[in-house]
Amino acid sequence: MKKIYMDNNATTRVKPEVLEAMLPFYQEQFGNPSSVHWAGRMVSGAVEKAREQVAALINCSPAEVIFISCGSEGDNFAIKGTADALKEKGNHIITTSVEHPAVLETCEHLEKNGYDVTYLKVDKDGMLDLQELEAAITDKTILISVMWANNETGNLFPIEKIGQIAKKYKVRFHTDAVQSVGKIPVDVQKANVDMAVISGHKIGAAKGVGAMYLRRGTRMTRFMHGGHQERNRRAGTHNVAGIVGLGVACELARENMEKDYAYVRKLRDKLEAGIRETIPEIKLNGHPNPDLRLPNTLNVSFAYIEGESLLLNFDMKGIAASSGSACTSGSLEPSHVMGAMCVDVVLAHSSTRFSLGADNTEEDVDFVLQELPPIVQRLREMSPLYNRKEPLTCDECRVVRRV
Numbered sequence: 001m002k003k004i005y006m007d008n009n010a011t012t013r014v015k016p017e018v019l020e021a022m023l024p025f026y027q028e029q030f031g032n033p034s035s036v037h038w039a040g041r042m043v044s045g046a047v048e049k050a051r052e053q054v055a056a057l058i059n060c061s062p063a064e065v066i067f068i069s070c071g072s073e074g075d076n077f078a079i080k081g082t083a084d085a086l087k088e089k090g091n092h093i094i095t096t097s098v099e100h101p102a103v104l105e106t107c108e109h110l111e112k113n114g115y116d117v118t119y120l121k122v123d124k125d126g127m128l129d130l131q132e133l134e135a136a137i138t139d140k141t142i143l144i145s146v147m148w149a150n151n152e153t154g155n156l157f158p159i160e161k162i163g164q165i166a167k168k169y170k171v172r173f174h175t176d177a178v179q180s181v182g183k184i185p186v187d188v189q190k191a192n193v194d195m196a197v198i199s200g201h202k203i204g205a206a207k208g209v210g211a212m213y214l215r216r217g218t219r220m221t222r223f224m225h226g227g228h229q230e231r232n233r234r235a236g237t238h239n240v241a242g243i244v245g246l247g248v249a250c251e252l253a254r255e256n257m258e259k260d261y262a263y264v265r266k267l268r269d270k271l272e273a274g275i276r277e278t279i280p281e282i283k284l285n286g287h288p289n290p291d292l293r294l295p296n297t298l299n300v301s302f303a304y305i306e307g308e309s310l311l312l313n314f315d316m317k318g319i320a321a322s323s324g325s326a327c328t329s330g331s332l333e334p335s336h337v338m339g340a341m342c343v344d345v346v347l348a349h350s351s352t353r354f355s356l357g358a359d360n361t362e363e364d365v366d367f368v369l370q371e372l373p374p375i376v377q378r379l380r381e382m383s384p385l386y387n388r389k390e391p392l393t394c395d396e397c398r399v400v401r402r403v
């Protein structure tokens, strides 16, 4: 059976160059970079080279890069580390209602421990109101945490403008850049962010490795204790092979950024246009202007059907896509992102995310466009809501909102 992978926002295949670069670090170059002997010295240079490669991709100094295990760790570290380090200054954090659970649940945890959190609303296109953001800042605000790109809709937030606001009010600014790094240019200096989080497995590196940009001089409470690694900022023996692979993935992303952006965007636009042409009663979830979304992401609701049934039918044809974020699949709760955008619950249930990658081809898109309309039609014919042909009741249209 043909296998088509369009779930690159959940995870990506390790790039061949990345794997090749990693392999020696599981065998002959097995040392611990913190050791002073030959085995340690053999690998410490490789870790530092990877640090330079990460720094070059996001335009910071290598000394501002900390290696971590994943995006979730980075978000936890940025938020809890700031909350603790600045607790004398204030207890107010501003974030958005559409962040990844790694941010939302960390904020909820802090709320239980005496912090106040403002969850900014988004409009129906999933965008923020920057006046609302500015108005939410108080003299107790210690942190603004806004993702660079949303994992479900692909929406891009105006990070540079938010950075200017944070600078104006001297509030620390963290961005979850997990979905944007490697897909679009990310310049942490230009955006005036203090902390940015990267996850290896979203950009063709391995699972279990990530990096965090921490602006020089940013006061933080350590998140992992027990070792002096990463200049005492993150304890734990380095995942050398993972880190080397992350470095190579960052270098490849930097070299191929323009080419991959144009290629993937063309495929995504073709998929979007094809769906619009062939399937009635759909809703695009995210900003209608494709320039304001990641080039690879398309989130669409197909009225009257369950996203889960659609995914199962896709799976039978060898197509991998997702409903909501990978972390919420398996749950029948509609995604909090759809809820925050006031997508009605029936449409929210059918929201389907296609996230393409540079490995995808025109033939992949043609195949999806050939298989999708009959699947949607068949599922609609089985749907009591579709067959009834009456307007949905208020209960059925209940809007699910997080805030």
Ligand SMILES: Cc1ncc(COP(=O)(O)O)c(C=O)c1O
Pocket (backbone or CB within 6 Å): 009, 010, 069, 070, 071, 072, 073, 075, 100, 102, 147, 149, 150, 151, 176, 178, 179, 199, 200, 201, 210, 325, 326, 327
């Ligand atoms: C926006 C965003 N932030 C954070 C994460 C968590 O990253 P990781 O899987 O590396 O923990 C994800 C993963 O889906 C994500 O999409």
